[in-house]
Each structure stands twice: as structure tokens, then as C-alpha cells.
Amino acid sequence: MWSRQCDFNMPLSRLAIQQFRNIEACDIELSTGFNFLIGPNGSGKxxxxxxxxxxxxxxSFKSSLTGRVIQNDCDQLFVHGRFLNSDQFELPIGINKQRDGSTEVKIGGQPGQKLAQLAQVLPLQMIHPEGFDLLTDGPKHRRAFIDWGVFHVEPAFFDTWGRFKRLNKQRNALLKTASCYRELSYWDQEMASLAESISCWRAEYVSQVSEKIARICQIFLPEYEIQLKYYRGWEKSTPYASILAENFERDQVLGYTFSGPNKADLKIKVNGTPVEDVLSRGQLKLMVCALRVAQGQHLTEVTGKQCIYLIDDFASELDSQRRKRLADCLRETRAQVFVSSITQSQIDDMLDEKGKMFRLEHGTIEQNI
Ligand SMILES: Nc1ncnc2c1ncn2[C@@H]1O[C@H](COP(=O)(O)OP(=O)(O)OP(=O)(O)O)[C@@H](O)[C@H]1O
Ligand SMILES: [Mg+2]
Structure with missing residues (x-):
């Protein structure tokens, strides 16, 4: 049954949460379009x-410590979701986390599934108020942005990248003990070949998604012209194998491999200037939205999969006209969207007959009829 995962391009039809932060238990039927979560501060949105x-x-995207997410005085949390495909075939997926840090993932009723399989079934895009660190912080976030896209379109990426990271770690350890380059050269050949593959996939992905990003930026920020440039992590036109060999002594002094795909970046400028020097906070947020919506569109186009958007604190820093543009863009993608907001008036622009509204209060959730 699990082999049918590829059929599941459909949104979540049902969500059950237990002992998760202030939510003791909830079980809600969802809209395949917009789902609004409305409630005061601390209600559980x-x-x-x-x-x-x-x-x-x-x-979690908020805490790396499971103990913080499990409800106080409870031993474990559960999250269950259910997908319906176009043949009305149901795929249940669930995750259970215990206070001792252990995790159990079930997909289609089968226990012991890997976390990467969850990501395959449920491509998510998160947009939250601090999300513009994608543009203003170091390259780590932008690499994660590129790799999200490559992971979903290139089946070999996950294993190749994992293998590269393991070899890189091993190389860094060897650098400390090696007396000459010959001791590394055998491993470097494989590392170089993996790095070239990773880099090609990333470059190809950036070139494909850039067009879409530029088009959506035209809608959100028509006054600016955006430039995106992929940096692969080492000098252009030099094979990675040569970089490793030529820089052996420098790497030895540093104690780690200085150049490589783990240094890749997506350089983003508007009108020729780095975005953080030009755009306001609201505009940065809009650009992040453009990047994420473009990724979702590209995913659907290439794989037929729909991604699910999670938009926290929707209204913060966006004026009514910009909120409406974002909503229209999301509606066009026909993706499932979860939007949190403190008041209903802030999401009035987005309401339609297909959407569902949920009211939250002290961790309880009720559907607004
Ligand atoms: N482990 C936990 N057990 C019980 N309650 C928790 C736990 N962790 C956090 N909480 C509480 O759960 C609530 C959840 O807040 P949440 O961030 O979901 O609210 P929100 O509706 O998004 O609020 P805001 O509008 O301020 O963003 C907070 O009041 C928090 O104190
Ligand atoms: Mg909140």
C-alpha cells in the first residue's frame, strides 16, 4: 500500500493533535483550500x-527539544493526518514523540518509516514573521531553500547529499592526521564526483525556479527588479577535484575543507543592491512569500504534487492590498493553505466559500459554522 505514496498529491483532509503544547486533544476536518486559525495571543494558533x-x-520549527513541545506533565505527543487522493483512497500518516526523544513514524499504517518519507508525502512551505532571515541571515537558510526544491524533483539528491556530508566529515578528520595529500586523494575522488552532481542539480533548479520568482516579485514588488545568482561554493570553471587537491595545505591549516557545496549560496539582489540594504521589513516578507510561492508552483508543475502552505501571523507587516495579492497568488496555486491571525478582520480579504474557519481559545479548537 505504501508504494502508492506517489498518488498522494492531495491535501490533508483531517488533522488530530494530542498533548502538543497547550493543545490537549483536537480532531478537525479540513478544507482543501484555505483554513483560517483565529484566536487571541497564546490560544494555540x-x-x-x-x-x-x-x-x-x-x-518542530520552534524548538529542537522535544520535551518543550510535549504538553507539560505528559509523556508523549501524537500528530495524525489523513490524505485523500483523487480515487478517494486514504493514506493515514502519524508521528509519536516520547519525552526520552524517541520518535515513531507511521505511514499507511506501517510503523518504522523514515523521516525523509514524511517530507516526500507532505511538501510544506512555512511563512512566519521572522521568515525573512532567509534573505538577511547567512547562506544556510538559502541552501535549505534550494535543497527543498532539489529534494522534491531529484530522487537521488537526498542520498547523494547525505553521502557527501559523511565524506566531508571524514575528510575533516583525516586532514588533522594526514602527512601528505596521497592519503586523501582516494576519498576525494568520490567526494568530488558527488559534489559535481549536487552542484549541477542545484544550478538547474535555481535556473528553473528563478523565472517564477521574478514573475511573482513583479506582482508583489513591481517597483524592483530582482537578480538571483547561484554560487556553487567554489570557483567557477575549476573542477572540485582540483580545488580539493590544490587547497590541501590550506585546508590542513584550517582543519576543515574550506570550499565545497556546503558553502553554496543563492545571492539575491534588487536593482543591483543586496536586498537587506534596500527593502523594508514588509517588503522583505513579501519577497520571502514570492520565493516560497514560486517553489510551490514549480513543484506542482514538475511533479504534480501540491505543497501545503503554513502562514503564521498572516497580517503582521502586510497592508491590506499586499495581503490580498498574496492570497490571490496562493489561490491560483490551488494549494492547501493554513493561515493564522489574531482577528478575523485581518483575513476578511481571503475568505471564500471553500475556506474553513477555526476558532482557538486556550488550546481548544472549534470550527466556526
Ligand atoms: N509544553 C507545553 N505545555 C503546555 N503549554 C505550552 C507548552 N509549550 C507552550 N505552551 C503554551 O501554549 C501556548 C501556545 O501558544 P501559541 O504560540 O500556539 O499561541 P498563538 O495563538 O500562536 O499566540 P500568538 O498570537 O501570540 O502568536 C502558549 O500560551 C504557551 O505558553
Ligand atoms: Mg503565534
């Missing part, structure tokens, strides 16, 4: 988004 995120990634 972000926690619902965090639970869905955990279902797709196996971890």
Missing part, C-alpha cells in the same frame, strides 16, 4: 502550524 510542520518534517 502557532502550535497547530507547528504540529502540521512536525507531521511533514519530523521535528
Amino acid at each position: 502557532t502550535s497547530v502550524l507547528e504540529a502540521i510542520y512536525m507531521l511533514g518534517h519530523g521535528r
Whole structure:
């Protein structure tokens, strides 16, 4: 049954959460379009988004400590979701986390599934108020952005990248003890070949998604012209194998491999200047939205999969006109969207007949009829 995972391009039809932060238990039927989570501060809106995120990634986006997410005085948490495909075939998926840190993932009723399989079934895009660190912080976030896209379109990427990271770690250890380059050269050949593959996939992905990003930026930020440039992590036109060999002595002094795909970046400028020097906070947020919506569109185009958008604190820093543009863009993608907001008036622009509204209060969730 699990082999039918590829059929599941459909959104979540049902969500059950237990003992997750302030949510003791909830079980809700969802809209395949917009789902609005409305409630005062501390009512549990972000926690619902965090639970869905955990279902797709196996971890929280807020805390790396499972103990913080499990409800106080409880031993474990559960999140269950159910998907319906176009033949009305149901795929249940669930995650259970214990206070001792152990995790159990079930997909289609089968226990012992890997976390990467969750990500395959549930491609998620998270947009939250601090999300513009994608643009303003170091390259780590932008590499994660590129790799999200490559992971979903290139089946060999996950294993190749994992293998590269293991070899890189091993190389860094060898650098400390090696007396000459010959001791590394055998491993470097494999590492170089993996690095070239990773880099090609990333470059190809960036070139494909850039067009879409530019088009959506035209809608959100028409006054700016965006430039995206992929940096693969080492000098252009030099094979990675030569970089490793030529820089052996420098790497030895540093104690780690200086150049490589783990240094890749996506350089983003507007009108020729780095974005963080030009754009306001609201505009940075809009650009992040453009990047994420473009990724979702590209995923659907290439794989037929729909991604699910989690948008926390929707209204913060966006004016009504920009909120409406974002909503229209998301509606066009026909993706399932979860939107949290403190008041209903802030999401009035997005309401339609297909959407469902949920009211939250002290960790309880009720559907607004
Ligand atoms: N492990 C836990 N057990 C019980 N309650 C918790 C736990 N962790 C956090 N909480 C509480 O759960 C609530 C969840 O808040 P959450 O961030 O989901 O609210 P919110 O509706 O998004 O609020 P805001 O509008 O301020 O963003 C907080 O009041 C928090 O104190
Ligand atoms: Mg919140």
C-alpha cells in the first residue's frame, strides 16, 4: 500500500493533535483550500502550524527539544493526518514523540518509516514573521531553500547529499592526521564526483525556479527588479577535484575543507543592491512569500504534487492590498493553505466559500459554522 505514496498529491483532509503544547486533544476536518486559525495571543494558533510542520518534517520549527513541545506533565505527543487522493483512497500518516526523544513514524499504517518519507508525502512551505532571515541571515537558510526544491524533483539528491556530508566529515578528520595529500586523494575522488552532481542539480533548479520568482516579485514588488545568482561554493570553471587537491595545505591549516557545496549560496539582489540594504521589513516578507510561492508552483508543475502552505501571523507587516495579492497568488496555486491571525478582520480579504474557519481559545479548537 505504501508504494502508492506517489498518488498522494492531495491535501490533508483531517488533522488530530494530542498533548502538543497547550493543545490537549483536537480532531478537525479540513478544507482543501484555505483554513483560517483565529484566536487571541497564546490560544494555540502557532502550535497547530507547528504540529502540521512536525507531521511533514519530523521535528518542530520552534524548538529542537522535544520535551518543550510535549504538553507539560505528559509523556508523549501524537500528530495524525489523513490524505485523500483523487480515487478517494486514504493514506493515514502519524508521528509519536516520547519525552526520552524517541520518535515513531507511521505511514499507511506501517510503523518504522523514515523521516525523509514524511517530507516526500507532505511538501510544506512555512511563512512566519521572522521568515525573512532567509534573505538577511547567512547562506544556510538559502541552501535549505534550494535543497527543498532539489529534494522534491531529484530522487537521488537526498542520498547523494547525505553521502557527501559523511565524506566531508571524514575528510575533516583525516586532514588533522594526514602527512601528505596521497592519503586523501582516494576519498576525494568520490567526494568530488558527488559534489559535481549536487552542484549541477542545484544550478538547474535555481535556473528553473528563478523565472517564477521574478514573475511573482513583479506582482508583489513591481517597483524592483530582482537578480538571483547561484554560487556553487567554489570557483567557477575549476573542477572540485582540483580545488580539493590544490587547497590541501590550506585546508590542513584550517582543519576543515574550506570550499565545497556546503558553502553554496543563492545571492539575491534588487536593482543591483543586496536586498537587506534596500527593502523594508514588509517588503522583505513579501519577497520571502514570492520565493516560497514560486517553489510551490514549480513543484506542482514538475511533479504534480501540491505543497501545503503554513502562514503564521498572516497580517503582521502586510497592508491590506499586499495581503490580498498574496492570497490571490496562493489561490491560483490551488494549494492547501493554513493561515493564522489574531482577528478575523485581518483575513476578511481571503475568505471564500471553500475556506474553513477555526476558532482557538486556550488550546481548544472549534470550527466556526
Ligand atoms: N509544553 C507545553 N505545555 C503546555 N503549554 C505550552 C507548552 N509549550 C507552550 N505552551 C503554551 O501554549 C501556548 C501556545 O501558544 P501559541 O504560540 O500556539 O499561541 P498563538 O495563538 O500562536 O499566540 P500568538 O498570537 O501570540 O502568536 C502558549 O500560551 C504557551 O505558553
Ligand atoms: Mg503565534
